[in-house]
Amino acid sequence: KAGVTQTPRYLIKTRGQQVTLSCSPISGHRSVSWYQQTPGQGLQFLFEYFSETQRNKGNFPGRFSGRQFSNSRSEMNVSTLELGDSALYLCASSLDGWGYGYTFGSGTRLTVV
Amino acid sequence: ILNVEQSPQSLHVQEGDSTNFTCSFPSSNFYALHWYRWETAKSPEALFVMTLNGDEKKKGRISATLNTKEGYSYLYIKGSQPEDSATYLCASNNAGNMLTFGGGTRLMVKP
Numbered sequence: 001k002a003g004v005t006q007t008p009r010y011l012i013k014t015r016g017q018q019v020t021l022s023c024s025p026i027s028g029h030r031s032v033s034w035y036q037q038t039p040g041q042g043l044q045f046l047f048e049y050f051s052e053t054q055r056n057k058g059n060f061p062g063r064f065s066g067r068q069f070s071n072s073r074s075e076m077n078v079s080t081l082e083l084g085d086s087a088l089y090l091c092a093s094s095l096d097g098w099g100y101g102y103t104f105g106s107g108t109r110l111t112v113v
Numbered sequence: 114i115l116n117v118e119q120s121p122q123s124l125h126v127q128e129g130d131s132t133n134f135t136c137s138f139p140s141s142n143f144y145a146l147h148w149y150r151w152e153t154a155k156s157p158e159a160l161f162v163m164t165l166n167g168d169e170k171k172k173g174r175i176s177a178t179l180n181t182k183e184g185y186s187y188l189y190i191k192g193s194q195p196e197d198s199a200t201y202l203c204a205s206n207n208a209g210n211m212l213t214f215g216g217g218t219r220l221m222v223k224p
Contacts, residue, residue, distance in 0.1 A: 004156070031210065043202070043214040056210045090156070097210035102147065104156040 002026065004093050004105035012111045018079040021108045025072050025093030031055075032074040033094070033102065034066060038087040046089075048097055049074055055097070078110075086112045117205050119215035126193050127223050133189045134218040136203030140184035144206040148177055148188055151217070152199045160188075160201075193222045 005024040013019050025032050034046040045058040049068035066076040072093075078085055088109050092102040117138045126132050138146060145164045149157040161170040166181040174191045190197055200219045204212035 033211065035212075035214075042216045043204075043212075045211040045213065048210045050210065058211065092212075101159040101162050102212065103159065104149075106156045 004091060004103050006089075006091055006105035006108050008108060009106065010109045010111075012113060013081050015081055015083060015112055017081050018077060019081060019110060020075050020077045021089055021091075021110070023074045023076075023091035023093075023105060025074070025091075026103055029093035029095055029103070030072055031094040031097035032068055032072065033092045033097065034074070034076050035090045035092065036060075036087045037090065037107075038084070043090065046076065050097060081112045083112050086110060117203060117213050117215040119201075119203055119218050121218060122216065123219040123221070125221045125223065128193060128195060130193050130222075131189065131191045132193055132220065133187050134201055134220075136186045136188070136215055138184050138186070138203070138205035138213075138215075139207055140181055142207045143181050143184070146179055146181075146186050147204045147206070147212060148186070149202040149204065150199045151202055157202060190220070193220070195222045195224050198222045 007022045031050045033048040035043045037043050047066050048056045052068045063079045068074045088107045090107045092104045094100050094102045120135050148160040151157040161177045163179040168179040170177050177188045179186045198221050200217040202217045204214040
């Protein structure tokens with residue numbers, strides 16, 4: 001079965017711009033979570049969506065937002081990009097997010113210059 | 114703020130050696146402990162999800178144990194092979210639909 005698909009794989013943006021990343025979960029998975037990994041930091045939780053509703057949010061500024069569509073595909077948006085937003089952004093899908101395994105995508109590498 | 118910690122940060126072993134890593138996590142509001150294997154330029158691969166105190170899981174040469182009362186889990190690799198070289202991540206589900214990750218243990222197996 002198809003895995004979790006994230007697009008684009010790589011992205012270069014300028015400070016102050018905004019960016020939208022996309023994640024298509026495994027068919028049948030209704031939970032999509034987003035994580036950020038920066039150099040020197042572990043994977044940090046951004047937010048989780050289930051059936052188009054945000055159920056949980058990590059400790060990130062309001063510039064980071066997301067949404068989920070009726071087909072469970074999710075997008076995350078970062079507005080007013082800062083250099084520190086350069087990171088690998090991973091999404092993970094799960095049947096319902098509670099204790100089931102999470103399947104990760106390959107990530108989007110965002111570079112802000 | 115939950116703290117999930119892994120040790121050691123990195124490990125170099127010879128092919129054929131057996132090794133183990135530790136993950137410590139908050140025992141309060143514990144729901145599940147996840148182990149992932151992450152190779153460079155690939156996506157993290159799920160190894161185990163464990164929920165019950167005393168749980169032991171095995172997948173080939175890799176096994177894991179869980180102690181929810183004291184908040185730790187061990188991952189064991191028997192007879193390490195060069196293809197086992199990767200970063201091993203643990204993550205805890207404590208109340209909430211989110212994973213809190215440790216910093217990972219980077220394993221390098223020399224042929």
